[in-house]
Amino acid sequence: MDGAGGSAALLLLSDGRLPAGGYAHSGGLEPAVTAGRVTDMSDLERFLVGREETAGLIAAAFSAAACERSRRGELFEIPALEAELDARIPSSELRRISRELGRQLRRAMSAVHPHPHYDALGAAPHQPVVMGVAAASLDLSPRDMALAILHETNADAAAAAAKVLRVDPFDVHAILARMATRLDRLAGEAARAAQGPSADLPAPGSPLADIAAEHHRRADVRLFAS
Amino acid sequence: MFVSSPPEPAPHANHMVARAVLASELGPDGRRSRVSRLRSDGPLVLRPSHPKGAEPLTHRRTDAARVSLAAGTAGPLGGDDYALSIHVGAGSTLVLQDVAAMLVLPGAGGGRSRMSLDIRVDDGATFVWWPEPIIAAHRCDHTHDIRIEIAPDARMILREEAILGRHGEVPGNFASRLRITRGGAALYDQRLRFGPSAAGADGAAVLGDAGAVGSIIAVDPAWERGAPPADPYDRGAALTPLAGPAIAIGAVAADSLALRRLLVRGLDILGGPWIARHNGKDGS
Numbered sequence: 001m002d003g004a005g006g007s008a009a010l011l012l013l014s015d016g017r018l019p020a021g022g023y024a025h026s027g028g029l030e031p032a033v034t035a036g037r038v039t040d041m042s043d044l045e046r047f048l049v050g051r052e053e054t055a056g057l058i059a060a061a062f063s064a065a066a067c068e069r070s071r072r073g074e075l076f077e078i079p080a081l082e083a084e085l086d087a088r089i090p091s092s093e094l095r096r097i098s099r100e101l102g103r104q105l106r107r108a109m110s111a112v113h114p115h116p117h118y119d120a121l122g123a124a125p126h127q128p129v130v131m132g133v134a135a136a137s138l139d140l141s142p143r144d145m146a147l148a149i150l151h152e153t154n155a156d157a158a159a160a161a162a163k164v165l166r167v168d169p170f171d172v173h174a175i176l177a178r179m180a181t182r183l184d185r186l187a188g189e190a191a192r193a194a195q196g197p198s199a200d201l202p203a204p205g206s207p208l209a210d211i212a213a214e215h216h217r218r219a220d221v222r223l224f225a226s
Numbered sequence: 227m228f229v230s231s232p233p234e235p236a237p238h239a240n241h242m243v244a245r246a247v248l249a250s251e252l253g254p255d256g257r258r259s260r261v262s263r264l265r266s267d268g269p270l271v272l273r274p275s276h277p278k279g280a281e282p283l284t285h286r287r288t289d290a291a292r293v294s295l296a297a298g299t300a301g302p303l304g305g306d307d308y309a310l311s312i313h314v315g316a317g318s319t320l321v322l323q324d325v326a327a328m329l330v331l332p333g334a335g336g337g338r339s340r341m342s343l344d345i346r347v348d349d350g351a352t353f354v355w356w357p358e359p360i361i362a363a364h365r366c367d368h369t370h371d372i373r374i375e376i377a378p379d380a381r382m383i384l385r386e387e388a389i390l391g392r393h394g395e396v397p398g399n400f401a402s403r404l405r406i407t408r409g410g411a412a413l414y415d416q417r418l419r420f421g422p423s424a425a426g427a428d429g430a431a432v433l434g435d436a437g438a439v440g441s442i443i444a445v446d447p448a449w450e451r452g453a454p455p456a457d458p459y460d461r462g463a464a465l466t467p468l469a470g471p472a473i474a475i476g477a478v479a480a481d482s483l484a485l486r487r488l489l490v491r492g493l494d495i496l497g498g499p500w501i502a503r504h505n506g507k508d509g510s
């Protein structure tokens with residue numbers, strides 16, 4: 001299978017230590033904690049599951065779709081992909097953050113592993129789109145990329161949990177372990193959707209995350225940018 | 227899936243299939259809009275109507291075509307398949323309201339109920355869609371699919387409200403999708419799922435312990451150079467500009483009354499013609 005030899009490259013892309021700014025974000029956890037909606041471990045688990053099923057799946061499907069189109073050399077599809085992703089993020093703050101992270105990731109990847117496809121992206125492409133193009137440049141498959149995005153979605157929030165909640169890190173990782181098969185299933189769903197038209201990519205909404213993100217931007221005291 | 231429900235008996239072929247059609251056009255005087263096509267079907271009863279309750283954009287306008295949608299029977303019930311096609315013709319103004327909330331219920335023979343709305347808003351038209359809430363009853367299994375294509379110089383405002391069960395009741399499975407394209411390009415696309423098979427919907431990223439969720443979408447070519455700025459005006463609500471000449475007001479609340487209040491506040495922030503003003507004595 002294509003990309004089967006790219007395991008090390010996959011680890012490189014999905015590592016939170018990749019200098020692309022992800023560490024500054026809690027994946028919506030800090031805004032949810034600030035709003036008083038996540039106070040204990042069962043809240044945290046429901047938050048993480050809900051997030052993976054919505055924003056996580058969208059990011060995974062769009063990165064897989066960008067990877068698929070980049071692998072096929074169909075970069076003319078990227079603007080429509082960007083518009084479809086915009087349409088799935090009602091929060092202007094979350095759109096801004098996605099594009100800011102995309103800009104940082106492109107800068108990082110252009111330095112780490114240059115590829116002409118990065119030039120075809122606009123000034124501030126969405127982060128999942130850049131991820132997908134980066135994955136294609138490293139010969140990774142859309143499903144690999146979807147899984148990496150889903151992993152990163154959880155890992156960012158789990159790392160932030162230790163800072164914004166009073167939690168036992170073993171308990172947090174027990175949640176992640178329980179979610180492993182869910183992430184595999186969502187990665188498969190994202191990869192299947194990536195084969196189809198951009199208009200049919202998943203569009204699960206997360207109303208509370210959208211609202212909390214807009215409040216968070218205006219918060220006086222915050223550890224994370226989102 | 228609802229594991230405690232008994233095995234479903236073989237469904238009887240008494241499911242409702244309804245296909246209703248509604249269209250408006252600009253009249254011969256070039257000013258007044260009129261209903262050019264009105265086809266009710268079974269439970270989907272469309273009637274020309276007078277101004278009712280609060281209306282944004284078209285307050286007291288007598289040149290708009292007004293239609294109300296009434297459910298002729300309870301439901302949709304599991305197995306039912308309803309579709310409504312709406313065409314707002316070039317330059318015309320159509321206001322569509324509901325007579326009452328829609329209660330989606332499980333069917334005797336099980337199965338999923340489905341309602342699809344396919345809407346086209348043409349050049350220079352105005353569409354005001356101001357329905358009542360959809361209430362997802364216990365053990366319902368409902369899919370609500372709304373597709374709207376709006377021309378670049380048309381205006382639109384719509385409201386959607388979903389209530390998670392009747393009073394004190396756990397809702398069944400509910401899935402909705404609202405996809406709006408403008409001049410063929412994606413503008414807004416959101417799917418919502420809740421109920422026993424929607425994992426994580428009760429989490430703090432999606433709906434938490436809310437009993438009602440809703441939104442208002444407004445599209446106006448006058449916002450081509452920038453829609454109104456974001457305003458998270460309540461702990462459970464925010465007005466945000468979309469990536470186009472449009473805004474979304476999203477709200478999550480304990481119940482339908484609190485949700486309605488939040489959405490009304492959002493419209494007040496939007497201001498101007500968007501404020502929903504009362505046309506009659508109706509208190510809604």
